Amino acid sequence: MNRIRSNLAKPSGFLKAGAVAGALALAAAGCSTMAAPADSPPAASAQSASAKPATPAPDVTDCAIVTLSTPTLYACGGKVYTVFQLQHLREQASAAKAGG
């Protein structure tokens, strides 16, 4: 976003468009090295979420909607979670925090 904003500040409209496109391409290229199944069904996402997270539990507010359905799927940290998994992880993290 910072790159996008700085490029948008340039006066030329053509340059603006080019900068936005370039920034998007760079961002996309940077993300393309990440690995995870796309359009994951609930079962597949359950597998990806079953592993003990090495990072803090994902917060739904930081996630992207993948599918609004039963269950709704969110993408967090490159993985796809069901809302049930996100709730479970959040409650686990809260319990761990409360327990010191």
Next chain:
Amino acid sequence: MTFIGMNNRTRGKRLAGGTLLLALAALATTLFYATSPLFAQATSGSAEPALSGAASGSLTLWTDPKTGEVFTRPGRGRVPLILNTGGGASAQHAVEEQLQEQKAQTAKLAQQLDQQQKQTAAVTKQVQEVTPAWQDYLASYKNKVSIGTQVWFGYSLFSHTGWGPQYLTQQIWPGPGNDGYNDFFLHRGYLNFFFYPTEDWTVRVTPNIYTMQGSTANQAFGGNAGIPNTNVGNLGYRIKYAYLQYNTPFKNLGIDAIKTDKIIIGVQPQPITAWEEDLYGYRFVNLTTWNMSEASTYPGLSVQGPITFGKDNLQYIDYNIGVFDNASFHAFEGTNTKEVQGRVSIYPFGARWRFQGLGITSYYAFGYGNNTPDQAQLSTPFKGPNSEIERLAEIVHYDAENWGIAFEYDWGRNAWSPGNMFSGSGPAALYGLTPNAAFIPKSVAINQAAYANLADALLNNGRSYQRGYNFFGHYHLPQTRYTLFGWIEQWNANTQVKNNPFDFERVVLGVAYQWNEYLRFALDTQNTLFYHSQYNMPVSYAKQFNWSAPKGFTGTSIPDVVTSDTHMFMLNAEFVF
């Protein structure tokens, strides 16, 4: 024994003491050891003459018949006295046999007991492991059925009411002159049932609560009574989705790229709307563009899924291609043709999840107006409702986990009817009604009728072309539960018309609050802006589109063809489970 005993007692005095004692000892020894062959053999040497007979089951003594004395050795005047000892050896043998038999029986019983114990243990274990049928059913049910819901509810406050397209499904409002109109409204009430009988198959059934709209005609009931129409405004129930999904049609082809693609048959989402709703993420606030003129759901058959490559299984293509009825899920099919729709999304750098990164999406649909074949063959100057219908969308989108933007270009042919134009609110004459004369002067009502006819002429003439530009996206404010979102659209209702008064811009801006994983709220403003300057359209120009003057209209131009804007504020709530 009795015999000997009797002889002992009656004849004891005549038996030599030592001899008698020896004989009795031998007899007792023989009898005692008869049951113990080992010991009998070991001691047999001490009374061999007598014991020799014992081996055959008898004991030979000698007796003097005259005196009745009994001797252990033969002698003069003595005769053998053979005593039957009862078959000691045979008895011993029998006892041994009995013992062996007893041992065998004991061993057999022990074996049977052991077997019985094992069987009992097995039965006990089996009984312990037996799961009641209802538990088995519930365990199976739990793994093979998902039940959920999706509810959208909102409160709308219209600061300015005008005519125009609806912002959300079934949302309506009164026309111009009703500023301040407000309502609570249920936009969606899904019950989602998913069944997973096997890995290969999924069944979905989703009834939806919706607000009923329809004819306002009252009905006769008996010869002299009538009943009011009670359909309008009721919350009805209808099937939104009901389909069978084959999850693994390509699994056995050995092509990893399409191994998760699927085939769906039934009443299902068409390729663009549901997909774009998920891309946008705020469908509970406003409709996506093509969903304003075509239903999201059609009966039909489709094949869809991602195409993935590489060791990381990244998605490079996502597609959905199908054949559907020309009629949507809430209409009868009338045609002898079918509609083809397809969407292809390309992710040139690969996507880790459905929308991740840069994506380029193309959507195209080709179908026909929903008319029966005989009506479709009628010769009309402008085959409005009978026409071919095309829709196209080109979308460039980029999605990250905290933000997303998209630009969409739309093109259509005969894809925007007067019904779409005024789905939220429209002039009464468009629906064959006459405005209430108490509020609308007759001259104004005639002009409204002329305006309604103009909508029909410009938008329903069989040769209309649409064009749209959309920009939408969202941005999550870091470390908060708030997300800014918006949708800005310019819509040209028919590009064949100069200064088309039905061109408009739609502006949706809002902020959403994520309460938890299941619940979101949004506060937003939604606006329909008819951006052309007000003017009077010459009748001569309108007639180029087969406009017809309503009864009583005598003017040379249709006055004030640019209708007023609509501005609305809305509080939305979404619950999805």
